[in-house]
Amino acid sequence: MKCFYSFDTVEIADSTAVTIGMFDGLHIGHLKVLEGCVSVSKSKSLKTCVITFSNHPADHFTGKRNELLMPMQEKIQAFEGLAIDYLVILPFNSYLVEMPATHFIQDLIIQKLKAKSVVLGYDNHFGKNREGSISYIQTNYASELEAVSIDVAKVDDIIVSSSQIKKYLSEGQVSKAKEMLGHPYAISGTVVHGNQNGRKIGFPTANMSLNADNKFIPQLGVYLVQVEVESGSYYGLTNMGYRPTLNKDEGIHIETHILGFDGDIYGQPISLKFIEKIRSEKRFDSFDELKNQIAADLAWAKLFLAQIHIAS
Ligand SMILES: Cc1cc2nc3c(=O)[nH]c(=O)nc-3n(C[C@H](O)[C@H](O)[C@H](O)COP(=O)(O)O)c2cc1C
Numbered sequence: 146m147k148c149f150y151s152f153d154t155v156e157i158a159d160s161t162a163v164t165i166g167m168f169d170g171l172h173i174g175h176l177k178v179l180e181g182c183v184s185v186s187k188s189k190s191l192k193t194c195v196i197t198f199s200n201h202p203a204d205h206f207t208g209k210r211n212e213l214l215m216p217m218q219e220k221i222q223a224f225e226g227l228a229i230d231y232l233v234i235l236p237f238n239s240y241l242v243e244m245p246a247t248h249f250i251q252d253l254i255i256q257k258l259k260a261k262s263v264v265l266g267y268d269n270h271f272g273k274n275r276e277g278s279i280s281y282i283q284t285n286y287a288s289e290l291e292a293v294s295i296d297v298a299k300v301d302d303i304i305v306s307s308s309q310i311k312k313y314l315s316e317g318q319v320s321k322a323k324e325m326l327g328h329p330y331a332i333s334g335t336v337v338h339g340n341q342n343g344r345k346i347g348f349p350t351a352n353m354s355l356n357a358d359n360k361f362i363p364q365l366g367v368y369l370v371q372v373e374v375e376s377g378s379y380y381g382l383t384n385m386g387y388r389p390t391l392n393k394d395e396g397i398h399i400e401t402h403i404l405g406f407d408g409d410i411y412g413q414p415i416s417l418k419f420i421e422k423i424r425s426e427k428r429f430d431s432f433d434e435l436k437n438q439i440a441a442d443l444a445w446a447k448l449f450l451a452q453i454h455i456a457s
């Protein structure tokens with residue numbers, strides 16, 4: 146997959162099928178569109194080209210940096226696993242917002258990207274005043290550009306969308322988010338040093354520094370997770386929060402006790418896949434009470450995992 150970070154640097158020799166979108170999270174609706182585009186490419190012997198954005202379109206309108214389910218590097222990695230030939234990554238800025246749809250289609254999609262076909266999600270619009278759409282292409286460019294629309298994806302009658310997934314995550318409903326994503330929500334980072342209290346209470350925790358500062362974080366609290374570290378995959382108990390028991394104002398910590406693991410992993414990459422929320426964070430009067438609560442969390446997690454394994 147070849148990445149271009151502006152239209153000026155694009156060099157494409159073959160004809161393409163193009164799709165456009167933010168694709169934040171690469172959920173099952175996004176995959177339907179991308180698979181649709183790949184299948185059009187295959188049937189017409191075209192290359193597949195995706196136009197996406199490096200920042201959330203809402204940034205432009207709200208003036209703040211919105212958090213993403215998949216910050217840019219993570220999204221590029223996820224696209225690598227799909228059969229995409231070209232990825233054009235553009236900043237969503239006023240230049241793009243002000244560009245008339247006709248200019249976008251004629252100069253960029255047809256001329257630069259050599260598109261013969263455009264595949265769009267059911268509600269996708271682009272260009273100034275959201276004028277560009279499937280029907281706009283069909284009306285104005287029918288002779289040179291095919292426009293293919295992909296049906297809406299739903300789960301339990303609810304339209305799959307990045308904002309619905311964020312809503313579920315912000316409510317701690319990580320298994321609902323997983324149904325729409327098609328995979329568990331994950332965060333990744335590096336193991337950093339903490340206050341070395343964890344091992345004293347019998348629950349060492351790998352403290353995590355996130356890879357991206359604009360990564361969307363689920364509701365704070367204690368979760369059962371799947372942990373990936375260099376030595377393999379484990380289950381874990383993650384606490385995300387302010388650790389009120391410690392009475393220190395250190396901001397949010399993300400720390401994981403890895404089940405059945407013993408080793409030094411400071412400085413290593415770590416990633417967490419959220420399986421289920423266990424409870425909210427609480428303030429305890431002593432470390433002993435906290436320790437008892439974590440032991441109860443562990444018992445709950447073991448029972449939950451046993452039930453999943455019986456069911457599967
Ligand atoms: C499963 C789990 C649940 C936790 N729950 C709480 C909690 O409810 N309240 C709290 O103040 N700290 C909670 N903690 C955080 C502990 O206070 C923290 O792990 C401990 O102080 C060790 O910190 P350290 O890694 O910086 O040494 C939890 C930690 C784990 C692993």
Ligand SMILES: Nc1ncnc2c1ncn2[C@@H]1O[C@H](COP(=O)(O)OP(=O)(O)O)[C@@H](O)[C@H]1O
Pocket residue numbers: 336337338339340341342343344345348349350351352401402403404405406407408409410411
């Ligand atoms: N089961 C485990 N889960 C998490 N970390 C572990 C485990 N066993 C050993 N470790 C190591 O111990 C460290 C955590 O110990 P802890 O006393 O909580 O120290 P810190 O406060 O520096 O995180 C981890 O960063 C990791 O290197």
